[in-house]
Amino acid sequence: MAMLREYSQAAQAVQGPVPGARGSRDTGLKLEGAEPIVRMENIRKTFHQGGREVVALDGINLEVKRGEIFGIIGLSGAGKSTLVRCVNLLERPDSGTVWVDGLEVSNLTEQELRRQRRKIGMIFQHFNLLASRTALANVAFPLEIAGVPRKQREERARQLLELVGLGGRERSYPSQLSGGQKQRVGIARALASEPKLLLCDEPTSALDPQTTRSILRLLAEINQRLGLTILLITHEMAVIKEICDRVAVIENGRILESGSVLEVFTQPQAATTQAFVSSATSAEIPPDILERPANGHGAQVLVRVTFLGRDAGEPHLSRMVRRFDVDANILYGQIDHIGRTPYGTLVVEVTGSQDAVEAALGHLAQGGLQVEVLRRVERNDVATAG
Numbered sequence: 001m002a003m004l005r006e007y008s009q010a011a012q013a014v015q016g017p018v019p020g021a022r023g024s025r026d027t028g029l030k031l032e033g034a035e036p037i038v039r040m041e042n043i044r045k046t047f048h049q050g051g052r053e054v055v056a057l058d059g060i061n062l063e064v065k066r067g068e069i070f071g072i073i074g075l076s077g078a079g080k081s082t083l084v085r086c087v088n089l090l091e092r093p094d095s096g097t098v099w100v101d102g103l104e105v106s107n108l109t110e111q112e113l114r115r116q117r118r119k120i121g122m123i124f125q126h127f128n129l130l131a132s133r134t135a136l137a138n139v140a141f142p143l144e145i146a147g148v149p150r151k152q153r154e155e156r157a158r159q160l161l162e163l164v165g166l167g168g169r170e171r172s173y174p175s176q177l178s179g180g181q182k183q184r185v186g187i188a189r190a191l192a193s194e195p196k197l198l199l200c201d202e203p204t205s206a207l208d209p210q211t212t213r214s215i216l217r218l219l220a221e222i223n224q225r226l227g228l229t230i231l232l233i234t235h236e237m238a239v240i241k242e243i244c245d246r247v248a249v250i251e252n253g254r255i256l257e258s259g260s261v262l263e264v265f266t267q268p269q270a271a272t273t274q275a276f277v278s279s280a281t282s283a284e285i286p287p288d289i290l291e292r293p294a295n296g297h298g299a300q301v302l303v304r305v306t307f308l309g310r311d312a313g314e315p316h317l318s319r320m321v322r323r324f325d326v327d328a329n330i331l332y333g334q335i336d337h338i339g340r341t342p343y344g345t346l347v348v349e350v351t352g353s354q355d356a357v358e359a360a361l362g363h364l365a366q367g368g369l370q371v372e373v374l375r376r377v378e379r380n381d382v383a384t385a386g
């Protein structure tokens, strides 16, 4: 029984292989406006359980561009797994249309579907490896099903294990490998059929933070080197921040918002998105800073200034101080990265006459920085003191 389950899980992961080598791959360029590799239109999926209807997907519209790493983030039960399973049609939507690589897949016959699935690899949170097979035999499994001769498939599996950093571990069984190594085998197996699209269902949720980072780095490298499009689902914004180009936030089977990771990080709209973002940016300001007593020189405004990329805060601040006759006291700061883009936060106390402070803050905002007032103290008595 356990064996049977093991094989059916592994078979899910395998999805129909393609024997032998294929021609040249995409270049890996993330072309704006290119035809999307995945398109979902108005997807609805319900499950029936004990007389109750569960709406897992409630009108999903989504496009994944060729060559990008697209992330879908949501809490448990949001519909993430159902969504990716509707891409390779492990689940059939009740209604709506799914296109993969230019072909409408939602109305294919089983046989056509099997052929189409060869273009799609998949990896899982719990790896779904065959415990009774070595790493090499796990990776060779899809090729074996496709009837690739032993020598050829073992050679290919060896190359793939090398690619994922497991050269020399061909003979290890899953029980002899760490979680990160098992996921590397899972990735190598998913690549065996030379897919155009890799679906990742919480690929790092069972791993510690350091191993998570190394697996994400491997996925990013595969995306770059092979031009492989990756559709990844997760409940961790840190994962999105680390490797995704674009992201969609899903809740109760609906997409709340989507956009470039940079956009969503810097201007999250929905409350759920804001919670995800703050969990990943550790933008919590120490409370003692927020509660500092006012020390009274005219207006005293505590602001959070956010800057992106090369748009560093310092020149803006020193220019503001010179030009507007205000003081700027930096109380707190941190720099983080979204992909390769630096993303910084400064908490600054700006003091001066009320007019000068307002003009200075307006100047910062005009300079393209995001300025958020955290606290404002106005002391009428000081207007005359200076």
Ligand SMILES: Nc1ncnc2c1ncn2[C@@H]1O[C@H](COP(=O)(O)OP(=O)(O)OP(=O)(O)O)[C@@H](O)[C@H]1O
Pocket: 047, 048, 049, 054, 055, 056, 074, 075, 076, 077, 078, 079, 080, 081, 082, 083, 235
């Ligand atoms: N086979 C099924 N039968 C009945 N209900 C299901 C089935 N699969 C999913 N559901 C329900 O559909 C909803 C979405 O489930 P899904 O597995 O897609 O969520 P998820 O976002 O992947 O969650 P998690 O982060 O916990 O994996 C949930 O309410 C779930 O209980």
Ligand SMILES: [Mg+2]
Pocket: 080, 081, 082
């Ligand atoms: Mg899931």
